Amino acid sequence: MTAFVARRLLQTIPVLLLSSVAIFLLLRLAPGDPAQYIAGPDASAEGLAAARREMGLDQPWPIQYAVWLTHAVRGDFGIAFVTRYPVWDLVLQVLPATIELALAALILSTALGFVLGVVGALREGQFVDLAVGVLNAIALGVPNFWLGLILIIVFALVLRWLPPSGHVDFVRDPGQSLRYLTLPAITLAVQLSAVLARFVRASLLDVLHEDYVRTARAKGLPERSVIVRHALRNALIPVVTVMGLQFGRLLGGAVIVEAVFGWPGIGSLVITGVVARDYTVVQGVLTLLVTTFVLINLLTDLLYGVLDPAVRLGQKGGA
């Protein structure tokens, strides 16, 4: 197990390095001058040069990258060009909102996806299964920005039950916070629950046709016990992977949903950084996101290994 973890950890290093180079280059290659943005349209040549110097943009690209990397590996992602706040502070400022939304969406989608998937599998071929399939197809097909707008129109503008956009800190006012959280969480959860439902259903169906399930039934175990103890546990293995990947994606910022609901999360931070050509913010946040995604992937693999010893032993090549 230790060797498995060590091997997977080593594999993350080139991924992180390559992605940081890609992020660095893409930002520099994009048109638009961050110094001009900071200095303003009326900056003099001296002012512009001063801004470039202060931002470190007067150095050649390899040196800029080397400086950034040496700081980044020590956890220092620099100072944002625009706000002059440390990038870490900005990330920490939006992280709670991102985690709130990601967790809420994950919990909702897991509950919904799990129930729909199990019902679909247990009623295979029946009307309920068909209905679940149609619902899933609709949920997957509806773009989440459109769904978000519809929810705003219905629940904020027509019924006036929930606020249309914004965010309130959970610690400041839990009740209000939940009201603001509801619509974006539902919007994100709908599509995610459909994905999960499909995997749960398919995985459970496969397991239900296994010999050991037939054996459990033949032994006279109650159906509930067969489903819960024998079938569901095994069926969860691929579902865990999907959930891990989706959670990583959600942490990466549900950019469009955040924009629709004015949710101040990681996605908004990245977009703001891109628009302002704030290299330090975008580099820092994207690198953190890639790292998070890689780590979640790694944890998923480890969990997969725990659930399925064959993966751990390398027989199935869980990478």
Next chain:
Amino acid sequence: MGSLIHRRVSRRRLLVEAGSAALLATALGACSPISTQPPATQAPAAKPATTEPAKPAGTAAPASAATAAPAPAAGQPKKGGTLRFGKMGDISTKDVHQLGAERYAIVNLAWDTPIRFDPNLKPQPWLAESFEFNKDDTVLTLKVRKGVKFHTGREMTADDFKFNLERVRKPETNTQMRFGSEKIQSMELPDPYTIVLKFAEPNPAIWDTLETLYIVDKENIDNKEFKQGIGTGPFKWLEWRPGERIVFERNPDYWQQGLPYLDRIDVIFNKDVSTLSVNMDAGAADVAEQSLDRDLIRLRDTGRFQAAISDYWSDFYYLGAVVTNAPTNNKKLRQAVNYAIDRQRFVNTALAGIGEAQSIPWPKNSPAYDADQAKFYKYDLEKAKQLVQESGLSNPSFTIVSAPTPSPNWTTLAEMVQADLQKTGVNAKIEVVENAVWRDRLTQRKMQHMWVGQFGFSHMHPSTLATLAFPWRVGANTSQYESPEYADLVKKAAVTADPSAAKKVYTDLTKLILDESFMMTVSPQKRTWLLAPYVKGFAYGVGNYVWLERCWLDK
């Protein structure tokens, strides 16, 4: 579907599955854009007072009379409450001297200026309690109001005026106020509450500098640990959550006793202009600044909101033309384009009537405004065709650059002009680029032919426009238009204090602008605010900066 997944599903398979689902969603999403055209609605007629510029001499009373409130604040003001002020986009810096177009809602909350303009552009006392020019307009003496404190508790003196005037002229400060301050030859402080500004020649435009010079705390602003803006304004900067909001709280030591009324102001940033109106409609905001014009009219007409539409025109929509590249280096072609702009249709449709078709860059309260010249370029396709023929160009073709932000109206304008130009045999191609790219091309003078945009500073002294606004700037404008006549007229406008002599200069300058057509003014972008019915005492100045020290909530 179950057959897609086998007993031990590989992770690669799972990724493919998840990716397929995402692709399906994206593909369907791409099929559902909705576009609607607003109905033409006539906005209330605007009739701001127009007066000749007068030689000012200030008095000690604060310029509350300069306030332009959309609705009278009837009843006794109530103290307390939080105002939720929605606006588009975040601010770009904590340094008020560097704030750009995003400043309207923010600047007068935490900071004050030496003077404020009244509706006729006459300076009124503010942090400077009085001021006086000498006889030949080369020496200006300002008396600084006593007892004014920064949010740190330190008293403001004349030395703070000096520090701020010196700071804005430093190249590294990168502020538009540089040009005004650079004209000050020397500054003297005969006592802690008096500052004397000396100029080499008359400088009537100095009031523009003093009206936009937000006095910052010298002990804070250039500090490496500079965390928030500190001024003398009615509200203290409490917290900035980038991308989300800025929170201001009441300054209990504000120099105007009893003010402000509000306890707190949350300036909430919206990423999408439609969100502004949705938040208002749903009761999640108390003020929405510059929502879409059609939304403003629609919500106002429900009777549930107040609409404040400014008669002070500080910003204008325009088309710019580069005069050094073919074919827009041909003046006849540029004039043809100017005739092919259907300004009234743009105002009626894109702006829902909240605009004014005019071809000069001056608002009605500007001393340079001329009603005859304002309508010089009337929509006339026959005239445009004739000018194209006279240009000697055969099927001229060029590009108009636009950007999707800050206003969707930019591309609408470009499309309207493109369609009309086609009828005159001119082929215009529209290139929509990201705002950062648009801005880069504008400021680096990299536009190729034409572009669409907005310029500001029109509410200031006429010479200020050609000094500060990038597309107009003498010797450094995006059009690359240079002429001794233009430079001379701008220079004369800047130093001519006598009103009648100045009027002649402004007329000549306007004629030159119309003839050369390197900048084609289309319509003012009127500043608007949608207000909840309980918002009282809401006010704004001639620059359309919001004044909220007397704002209160009647609920």
